[in-house]
């Protein structure tokens with residue numbers, strides 16, 4: 421991704437208590453706690469294991485066998501929780517020709533209120549990694565980019581969030597956890613200026629489906645998470661994000677005593693949240709786009725496990741869960 425990301429959240433305790441609830445999807449299996457007690461914490465060690473597993477697949481650009489292996493891993497992990505992931509396949513038209521892509525999502529239904537279904541909160545992570553074959557430096561075009569932070573860390577957290585939500589007995593909002601393909605540009609530069617958007621393929625596809633089906637009307641907020649494994653985690657204050665949602669997460673961090681981790685730059689960031697903003701869904705990007713000295717590890721072969729930390733996943737997990745409590749309130753108020 422590039423300078424543009426977003427985040428969503430749900431009411432803290434509600435989130436922890438809500439996941440198993442409504443019949444269509446009862447979370448179960450090894451990963452689910454089944455009771456709200458102790459369900460609240462995101463287990464950074466479990467998330468770290470998801471990060472390692474993805475990196476072990478090697479570079480995972482859209483259309484690759486490793487991307488398919490990653491999808492299968494995500495689906496298997498969700499099924500282990502008793503969830504029923506849905507695969508959303510499509511062919512993306514890119515500057516390098518058609519590329520087969522697929523999103524994976526799962527819904528955790530909230531309690532119906534009378535004849536009305538619960539409002540939806542969308543949480544998004546991209547699992548593809550940046551392709552290097554169009555790198556400006558020919559010597560880099562065959563480099564192995566592992567995306568431990570950019571792709572794996574956020575996807576790891578989203579998988580672990582699914583487990584946490586599964587331990588919640590009842591929810592007031594429906595969570596859709598969406599793992600998108602094709603966030604990264606196919607060409608080296610993230611360029612929207614040539615008459616063809618070359619990025620956010622998966623989120624744009626999903627947003628178009630939400631609009632086409634009418635389901636988008638029930639989606640009241642979207643939280644995108646990206647690049648959250650940096651050993652020096654400081655989330656940026658993205659100017660493209662919905663201000664209220666951003667404030668919710670910054671206040672959540674302060675409430676957790678983690679204000680130093682949301683003290684990042686105020687900059688406009690381009691990321692998957694834009695796709696949902698474009699169809700009128702308030703969206704926020706939770707991202708630390710300052711990775712390594714002068715951001716020198718971002719989109720380079722330095723984006724490795726050694727430059728991520730389990731402590732950062734733990735910190736981010738606290739901010740995310742606390743913030744989601746606030747976002748659930750935001751969703752219910754719209």
Ligand SMILES: [Zn+2]
Nearest residue numbers: 421550570604
């Ligand atoms: Zn990226």
